[in-house]
Amino acid sequence: MLWNTEGFAGPLAAVCSGIPARLRPPADALPVPSAEGWTRRIQPSIARHFVDLARADIDEPWPQPRASAAARVHRDGDRDGYEQQVFARQRRLSRAVVAALSDDDPRYLDEVADGVWLLCEQSTWCWPAHDDTFARHGSVLATVTDPFLDLGAGEVVGQLAWIDHVLGRRLDDRYPGLRQRMRHEARSRVIAPFLRRRDWHWLGLDGHVHNWNPWIHGNVLVAALVLCDDGAERDAVVALVAQGLDRYVAALPADGAIDEGYAYWWNGACRALEALDVLAYATDGAWDPIPAVTSLRETVAFPHRSHLGGPWYVNAADGPARPPADQPWHALHRAARTVGDDDARRHAAAQRRPDLPATEDAGLGRLLRALTDDAWVAAAPSPGPLPAEVWLPSTQVWLARGRAGSAAGLTVVLKGGHNDENHNHNDVGSLIVASDGVPVIVDAGRPTYTAQTFGPDRYDIWTMQSDWHSVPRVSGMAQDHGAAFAASDPVIVRSDEMRALDLEIGGAYPAGSVRSWRRRAALHRSGHVTIDDRWEAAGPDTEVRLLLAGSVTTGDGWARVRPLDGATPVRITWPAAAPHTLVVRELDDPMLTDVWGERLSRLAVDVDGRAELRVTVEQERNEDERP
Incomplete structure (x- = not known):
């Protein structure tokens, strides 16, 4: 059989079309x-x-x-x-x-x-x-x-x-x-x-390709290989699957980033890697595109590039900050071996449970593959890579930590992007700051899915609104949803003193609310984080907001947060003359309480009459220190 070149031809077709392949029985x-x-x-x-x-x-x-x-x-x-x-x-x-x-x-x-x-x-x-x-x-x-x-x-x-x-x-x-x-x-x-x-939305024929595509195509592939008789129909199904996967890979950015965040990588890019691995086996290696496609090689690094420390990851959109630890790590380990990414391999190996290399929670196919992958079962735990800096231009997500290989100290994340991403939240310019790998300034994630989650009233859910992300409220207005509401002009700044991302986020707000709003997040050599906001022509009722996890106390110009998991407390400061409010949000949905406990707190600093604000975040050197 040959690759179906009458349909879509993307990066997989570029590698595989014209190469004779016959399916195993x-x-x-x-x-x-x-x-x-x-x-x-x-x-x-x-x-x-x-x-x-x-x-x-x-x-x-x-x-x-x-x-x-x-x-x-x-x-x-x-x-x-x-x-x-x-x-x-x-x-x-x-x-x-x-x-x-x-x-x-x-x-x-x-x-x-x-x-x-x-x-x-x-x-x-x-x-x-x-x-x-x-x-x-x-x-x-x-x-x-x-x-x-x-x-x-x-x-x-x-x-x-x-x-x-x-x-x-x-x-x-x-x-x-x-x-x-x-x-x-x-x-x-x-x-x-x-x-x-051929009108299934997940095929991506309209150009919108998301994680359903590789997830479903991968299962259809397995079904066709085993449950269809050898012959023309089986070949036709496999060819359509290959074409469908090609659409997904074509939409995968060159840096391998997933706009839905780490938690959705496992059921998007990872599903594509697994399906293509099965396809390579079923064709006796004739169709083996993973090592040859840049986006596939790069996406293998996405999980460790998103790692904050311990069970905590950079979350965006509907993803939780502390996803279930039971992920198909063997699939990442196998893909890392395929592309020769030692950092990704070590990150996967660091998560392996010596007593149980996989569970049934991720599905039977993933369980069977894990239990029969000798290299995975024998993988020795090793420290994760925790890169010192990450920049993913396709999603405009930037991360910096004090030292590669260590979660100790502060880690800062700034996200640009736009407000029509997959599983979108209105979160352009959102910040995460972690202490010893534990988020302190946070993205809440999402509650349990209901019909409303993917319906016309999605943005009535509080977790989807910019008002409950660590972004400004400008001229009394929240961010709007849609691809037009986006960040622009991202600039990476590096010096002997600091590393930073500076970007324009004013475009995420309704027209007329602000002429320009630039936000810079920086990690300084001394270990502290600064968040600098500068704006032009913002109206009254403008606030800089931070969503906090842990125990919070405040005073004029300061807040002290004792994080979850016993991480080092942090002190957040801003000009004392700028008044603030603290609103506590009680949580009752298990998707949120399992991550954050009983509450989150929203700190809002009133910046009316100002044109700039600096917020500084520092770890307390002495845990008994008090403001």
């Missing part, structure tokens, strides 16, 4: 061993872990997604209740698969068959918040004759393909006919719709 198309070779690859302690979990699961009823829960997204906006039941069902099935591979007790294969059957009987694999059935059919529940191919459907069909690959022969012996049912459901719910409909 379905039984040998994925880069993990089947059941027969499994026991030689998995460590006994890891096998026992999953067997113990699966044994406990057997005594419990399977999670049941219900119609009433699915319909809630149309009634009160709740999508989480239904999705959590779906996720729990699939995690249980993944645990059962590893148990069945690790232990010959037939109960575990029965558990797998039960889980597979439940997925085949489940009316929809699409998450209700994504389904277009209401728009097309007026239904609040899935229309089974018109399935929608979304992230959820992709995850299920991918899981079934991995199960078929590793346990197919054993399922044939104990449950003849089950694999045919899997193939029927995969064809009717995923393969046929994928070939028939």
Whole structure:
């Protein structure tokens, strides 16, 4: 087969088109061993872990997604209740698969068959918040004759393909006919719709490409390789997948940055890397574009370039500042080995749990790959790289810390960008300052997703508004959303005394609110941070605002913050003549409380009558020091 050059031709096509490639047969198309070779690859302690979990699961009823829960997204906006039941069902099935591979007790294969059957009987694999059935059919529940191919459907069909690959022969012996049912459901719910409909928004045919693209294409690829018979249709699906991935890679900037931030890298760029790794295996290395494409090589560095220290990362848009620690680090480790990025490899290795190289939370395919990646299982923990300075021009994100390789002291981050980024928040000019790697001046992130999150009232949610980011409020106005509301003229400043980013952020505000607003964030050699704002023609009711995490006390011209996680306290100062207010925001959403605790505090310095303001942030040298 050849790369489909009749469709989109981007950087992948430039590497792969014209190179003859034949797909491995379905039984040998994925880069993990089947059941027969499994026991030689998995460590006994890891096998026992999953067997113990699966044994406990057997005594419990399977999670049941219900119609009433699915319909809630149309009634009160709740999508989480239904999705959590779906996720729990699939995690249980993944645990059962590893148990069945690790232990010959037939109960575990029965558990797998039960889980597979439940997925085949489940009316929809699409998450209700994504389904277009209401728009097309007026239904609040899935229309089974018109399935929608979304992230959820992709995850299920991918899981079934991995199960078929590793346990197919054993399922044939104990449950003849089950694999045919899997193939029927995969064809009717995923393969046929994928070939028939080309209006899926995630294809990026309109030029807007986001993380759904590699996430879904990667799962469709796995499904086609395993669940389709060898032949023209299988080749056609794989060619369309390759073309779709090419659109995503073409939109990936040369610096490899993700505008949604670190947390979304795992389900965007990382998914692309994983899919292309599978494609390289399935073509016996004929199509292996990762090392040859600059943006793919650079994006492997994005996680460690976003690292503040410990569990904390630079967050933007909907990303949390403290994402779940259980990420598919093996995928980053593998990609780093592929492109020869030793810093990225060390960053991944530093996160590996010696007792458990992966869990079922990220999906069955990722779990199986981790458990059979010998280099990952044997990876020795090492200190992360923590670069001294990072500049990502595509997103206008800049980071500086006192010393490479150490989170000690202050780290400062300044973000430019625009207000129509993926998962956008109105946050042009937003600041993060971390003490010993722990954010003190922060970006809140987002609450639990609801129907409102991606609807017309998105910016009624407080976390999406510039008023609750560390940016100015200008002439009584917040930033507006849209690509036109953007930063401009970024200037990197480096001297013996400091490193800084200086940029124009006035364009993020409604017309007429300010003529110019320049913001400079600098890390000085002495270790302190300065935030300099200079503006022209701002009206009354103008404030410089900082969102703070931790315990905050204030006085005239100063604030003291005792950060989370026992990090060194910081003192924030500004001219004493500029009055301030402190507003405490109580938190009750678990997506926020799990990161920040019970509250965040917003410091607002009134700058009416001024044309500039300097704010200084310093660590206290003595923790008992008081203002």
